[in-house]
Amino acid sequence: MxxxxxxxxxxxxxxxxxxxxxxxxxxxxxxxxxxxxxxxxxxxxxxxxxxxxxxxxxxxxxxxxxxxxxxxxxxxxxxxxxxxxxxxxxxxxxxxxxxxxxxxxxxxxxxxxxxxxxxxxxxxxxxxxxxxxxxxxxxxxxxxxxxxxxxxxxxxxxxxxxxxxxxxxDEPNLTECDAIIGVDRGMNFLAVATNQDDKAMFFKGRSIKDKKARFVRQRKDLQRKGTRSAKRKLKKLAGRENRFMTDINHQVANEVIKFAKESGNQPCIVLEDLTSINLNTTVRSGNRYWRFSWAFAQLETIIRYKAVTEGIPVLSVSPKFTSQKCPKCGHTERTNRDKKNHRFECRKCHYKLNDDLVGARNIRDRGREIRHENEIASA
Ligand SMILES: [Zn+2]
Structure with missing residues (x-):
């Protein structure tokens, strides 16, 4: 590789x-x-x-x-x-x-x-x-x-x-992994990670949310003006915002790598596959969700970038239903998750958990399945 x-x-x-x-x-x-x-x-x-x-x-x-x-x-x-x-x-x-x-x-x-x-x-x-x-x-x-x-x-x-x-x-060997870390990305927390022992790490996005809200306000003001100088300022603002998010993403990625290394000698990181988002496209101003998506995709790139130099394999798993599936009994239902109050309660077995953590656990468990399949294949 x-x-x-x-x-x-x-x-x-x-x-x-x-x-x-x-x-x-x-x-x-x-x-x-x-x-x-x-x-x-x-x-x-x-x-x-x-x-x-x-x-x-x-x-x-x-x-x-x-x-x-x-x-x-x-x-x-x-x-x-x-x-x-x-x-x-x-x-x-x-x-x-x-x-x-x-x-x-x-x-x-x-x-x-x-x-x-x-x-x-x-x-x-x-x-x-x-x-x-x-x-x-x-x-x-x-x-x-x-x-x-x-x-x-x-x-x-x-x-x-x-x-x-x-x-x-050398290609990292999945079957030798002794720790597996699931990472979920979200709006409330920028990233939530959990390892094989259910130990969790939250990377808070709240202060970032405030700052991002400020960026959004400034952008709206400038867009309303629509003058040439406003357009110039808008461009500068976008650059500042992207640099800010890039810096945050580097910090989050460092934390994730650190958490992974603390979890085992040969850790493996599991992420949701969000590769459909194209990093090279220029940011369309005014589209808030898109900006978040851009930041998520970038976080993935940075985590991969750092992981590979540490010899840590990174797996991608399908993002489908990771926020709706009960990590305990597997029951999958949209109403399991109370998005507004950031709570998860399984309708079937009544298992309760922070909703962001549910995603991280499901992602980790999907990674586990892949590792298991690998073990069978190489046995
Ligand atoms: Zn359940």
Missing amino acids: ELVRTLRLKLLVSPEQKQALDMTLKANRNALNFTSKVAFQNGGLSAFKKLQQLVYKQLREDFGLKSQMACNVCSAVASTYASAKSNQRMKLASFSHSKLVYSYNRDYTVQANEQTVSIGTLDKRIKVPFLVGENYLPYLLSQDWLFGSAELVPTRKGYSLHVTVKRAI
């Missing part, structure tokens, strides 16, 4: 270096659009080799691209038309986003100790100092992580380089 991380390096470019990168990016964009036109005129050509034969010389001579850049342009255009073909949406693809992909060693390298990168431009390679978050520096310095491709991304003031690093790790 392979772990992949993307590290954002902030490049400290001099004015000359910025100009060189601007020109490189522009040439690359023009080359992409030129190549796209040629591919389109040839029936949406998606074969890399054929496309390269048609345009390579011109990309080198007329657009001034280095050999590797020219290859990257061809492969980007070829794959764009390949997916257009499979989606049956053939039209001329235009490349307006100014991004540039570098391959490690061929057109960029990282000198982690001195915190510089060497990256290709149209006429030569340039050496640029960078800043990186201190959490990310170990990835750059470690021998265990290998460099993959990098993407040059223009920012408001200059450039960032998004570097991917990879590392192979």
Whole structure:
């Protein structure tokens, strides 16, 4: 199994270096659009080799691209038309986003100790100092992580380089797990976790709820105004809110991992499968539920991210009826749960419990079933 991380390096470019990168990016964009036109005129050509034969010389001579850049342009255009073909949406693809992909060693390298990168431009390679978050520096310095491709991304003031690093790790073995932790996410508590001994951990969301309510109020005010400056402020507010939730989610994830490690030597975490929510979609303002969903999905991503580096397997189980099923007798009925008063009482056996904890237990028990099936399969 392979772990992949993307590290954002902030490049400290001099004015000359910025100009060189601007020109490189522009040439690359023009080359992409030129190549796209040629591919389109040839029936949406998606074969890399054929496309390269048609345009390579011109990309080198007329657009001034280095050999590797020219290859990257061809492969980007070829794959764009390949997916257009499979989606049956053939039209001329235009490349307006100014991004540039570098391959490690061929057109960029990282000198982690001195915190510089060497990256290709149209006429030569340039050496640029960078800043990186201190959490990310170990990835750059470690021998265990290998460099993959990098993407040059223009920012408001200059450039960032998004570097991917990879590392192979052993697949965690489910049958060796001695602790199993179910995690439920909710509005009242951000997360509730329970382990094999029914020990529980609550991560309160109440103070967050207040702060989120404040965000909602501010947003509504700005939306009502509708002026251009209000729109600008709205964008800033969304950014602040997302950073706030991201920070909280990191805290929750850390607590969950800690709780898991305290529960056993080889713990396993079970989550509801909420993967249908797409993290990459931009946040639609004004939709409160959606914002919560976004935060839930992000929490899952962060938990997985942290768990995998700790060698803790994470299982996904179906979220169906996890809040309605009695953890004791299995009786499933909507009225088992009193949502308003945050109480759960089974209509059949009258077992009572905090309603958020019910979800966590059911999720844990579903994970247990999966582990059991695994044991049978490997026996
Ligand atoms: Zn019951």
